[in-house]
Amino acid sequence: MTPILEMRRITKTFPGVKALDTVNLTVNEGEIHAICGENGAGKSTLMKVLSGVYPFGTYDGDIVYQGETAQFRNIRDTEERGIIIIHQELALVPQLSIAENIFLGNERARNGVIDWRETNRRTEELLAKVGLSEPPTTKVDSIGVGKQQLVEIAKALSKNVKLLILDEPTAALQENDSRKLLDLMLELKAQGVTCIIISHKLNEVRYVADRVTVIRDGMTVHSMDAKEGLSEDEIVRHMVGRDMTHRYPEHARTPGDMLLEVRDWNVWHPEHTDRQVIRDAAMNVRAGEVVGIAGLMGSGRTELAMSIFGRSYGRNISGQVSLRGQPIDVSTVDRAIGSGLAYVTEDRKTLGLILEETIRFNTTLANLEGVSKGGVLKRNEETRVAERYREALAIRTPSVFQKAMNLSGGNQQKVVLAKWLFTEPDVLILDEPTRGIDVGAKYEIYTIINELAAEGKGVIMISSEMPELLGMCDRIYVMNEGELVGELSAAEANQERIMSLIVNE
Structure with missing residues (x-):
């Protein structure tokens, strides 16, 4: 040719x-x-x-x-x-x-x-x-x-x-x-x-x-x-540059006590006041468990996650969120963070990072109180925290003073994770955590998720890639048109059953 x-x-x-x-x-x-x-x-x-x-x-x-x-x-x-x-x-x-x-x-x-x-x-x-x-x-x-x-x-x-x-x-x-x-x-x-x-x-x-x-x-x-x-x-x-026998890291989880519960959750569209986006949603996550949410684009997965996280989406929201059996206040983002929740957005470049700022700046952004005293930032402490997470998450960069915009997609995603891990959450909601990153970086993100579960944290994982949910999750909720239409254990779940729940609802 x-x-x-x-x-x-x-x-x-x-x-x-x-x-x-x-x-x-x-x-x-x-x-x-x-x-x-x-x-x-x-x-x-x-x-x-x-x-x-x-x-x-x-x-x-x-x-x-x-x-x-x-x-x-x-x-x-x-x-x-x-x-x-x-x-x-x-x-x-x-x-x-x-x-x-x-x-x-x-x-x-x-x-x-x-x-x-x-x-x-x-x-x-x-x-x-x-x-x-x-x-x-x-x-x-x-x-x-x-x-x-x-x-x-x-x-x-x-x-x-x-x-x-x-x-x-x-x-x-x-x-x-x-x-x-x-x-x-x-x-x-x-x-x-x-x-x-x-x-x-x-x-x-x-x-x-x-x-x-x-x-x-x-x-x-x-x-x-x-x-x-x-x-x-x-x-x-x-x-x-190496064989990858398994796309998903091995894990053996034994979920603990009930951690997060969401009951009777209803959300209306922020602009079209006659349109209900989430209807009577109920779900739970145990300590040390990775729970997936499957569904087609437009099914309401992101809207559910954002509405739970400080009501950052929607209006006329009703329902109850409990942590370890006690109701928590998630009426604002600050209160949701203070209650132990974190949300990793699907859009890291627009909503997850300030690309023109450094890794150091982005890492501590969601918890400035953790690196300040009397309302004044402690720059040395901020650097120490960023270095700690750079090493822990294997963020590939010559310096924490590198701008986030200069990182690869996988490393940008790690910085977003670092930002929320520094808030020391009990439950992390991960919305499309591996979107736009390669197989090697995906494996590293999966390993981090498994480590978080091993520490007893609860993880909610939203993904459009069904093999990813099947390879990583202990349970999977299926969502369609604003409703949670089914729940499958890891043993029960496969792509055919998930799609059947979606199309037969």
């Missing part, structure tokens, strides 16, 4: 860190090429070099595209050559329409005036190609994340894309939306579009990819044909 792209000996250095070290990548025309690796391996950095985010002159090595050595100086240079990148954080303007987003910066105009008839006509054609039937005038903030991903691809098609790069395109999607997106990639391949996909979901890699290149510690480790019986275990072995 003819290569459409060759990246030769690409080296990229940031202050104190060599992010890429003589990386080589060859992508053939008309194929889907997957790039796999742990968080911080250099995958996204490599794609930013290719797409012009890091321009020519800021890296060493050569990019050969369509047989010519290229010197891309910005994103506009690459887009003019048909190289389009869709980042994990979508670059859409929520308040604008689908049509306005697709042609933003590339407007259909005559004599300096936007031709809305042509814009909407062309948008309808593009939406049909990606399987969307929404009117072009639909506001982006009124459609789900899955459809927003398809709008991004329609936007790429409007620019005559030849090489489409997708960075973790299904990280925030449910299984059905993920499969639609992957099938669309296969359709684009049939139309002659070459794709590069970065993904941690190895089953998806095996579903769409023709070849796989693994990057580890900023270096190319191995490239392999994905259509010749390639196993997930083989990819994992190259990613982490």
